[in-house]
Amino acid sequence: MSTIVAPSLLSADFLNLERDIEMLNRSEADWIHLDIMDGVFVPNISFGFAVTNLLKKISKKPLDTHLMIVQPEKFIKEIAATGTTYMNVHFEACTHLHRVVQQIRDNGMKPAVTLNPHTPVSLLEDIIKDVDMVLLMSVNPGFGGQKFIENSVKKVTQLKDMILRQNASALIQVDGGVNLETGRKLVDAGADALVAGSFVFSSENPEETIRQLKAL
Numbered sequence: 001m002s003t004i005v006a007p008s009l010l011s012a013d014f015l016n017l018e019r020d021i022e023m024l025n026r027s028e029a030d031w032i033h034l035d036i037m038d039g040v041f042v043p044n045i046s047f048g049f050a051v052t053n054l055l056k057k058i059s060k061k062p063l064d065t066h067l068m069i070v071q072p073e074k075f076i077k078e079i080a081a082t083g084t085t086y087m088n089v090h091f092e093a094c095t096h097l098h099r100v101v102q103q104i105r106d107n108g109m110k111p112a113v114t115l116n117p118h119t120p121v122s123l124l125e126d127i128i129k130d131v132d133m134v135l136l137m138s139v140n141p142g143f144g145g146q147k148f149i150e151n152s153v154k155k156v157t158q159l160k161d162m163i164l165r166q167n168a169s170a171l172i173q174v175d176g177g178v179n180l181e182t183g184r185k186l187v188d189a190g191a192d193a194l195v196a197g198s199f200v201f202s203s204e205n206p207e208e209t210i211r212q213l214k215a216l
């Protein structure tokens, strides 16, 4: 299976969003990654439902929504209405993660849990069989274009071991500072899906960059 590639819209040109979505539609990208930030969980605010509700009209790719917000359970119905496939909630933002995961599934979406760089993979032992994907942050969430944290490669290996040991089926996704060099290390360690923002959108030929990431 080739690597799943989910370009992050955070680095797109917001004055030409339709043009960039059409480029992603033409490309080999598997999903479109949407970064929603609230200015509380992370020190930045990105875009909200006004944008995501328009995207479903023109995106031909499944949506992968990464919620960097406190109390994500408050917005499950609104997120479901955006037509997203994956709803990624942060482990650090959910007191009752098991309940949130169930509610996401009950609302027709695939639940995914996201870990900050400092959160140990071992904390997923009792939830791994209930989620469809784990998103490991390889930068501190909040901004695109940051430097990859090398310790993330070790976390992919640890997570892969846990998934195999428990006979679980969760995909491993990594987000932050992904390029061909860091992507190679992550895929070799067991990553199934890569998110890439600045590397894709600041390249001269984003479609070719997506193709190269998929070939890793």
Ligand SMILES: O=C(CO)[C@H](O)[C@H](O)COP(=O)(O)O
Residues within 6 Å of the ligand: 008, 010, 011, 033, 035, 066, 068, 139, 140, 141, 142, 143, 144, 145, 146, 175, 176, 177, 178, 195, 196, 197, 198, 199
């Ligand atoms: O979740 C995110 C930021 O919090 C983004 O998905 C991520 O940073 C992508 O940007 P880049 O590939 O430029 O690091």
Ligand SMILES: [Fe+2]
Residues within 6 Å of the ligand: 008, 033, 034, 035, 066, 175, 195
């Ligand atoms: Fe993200």
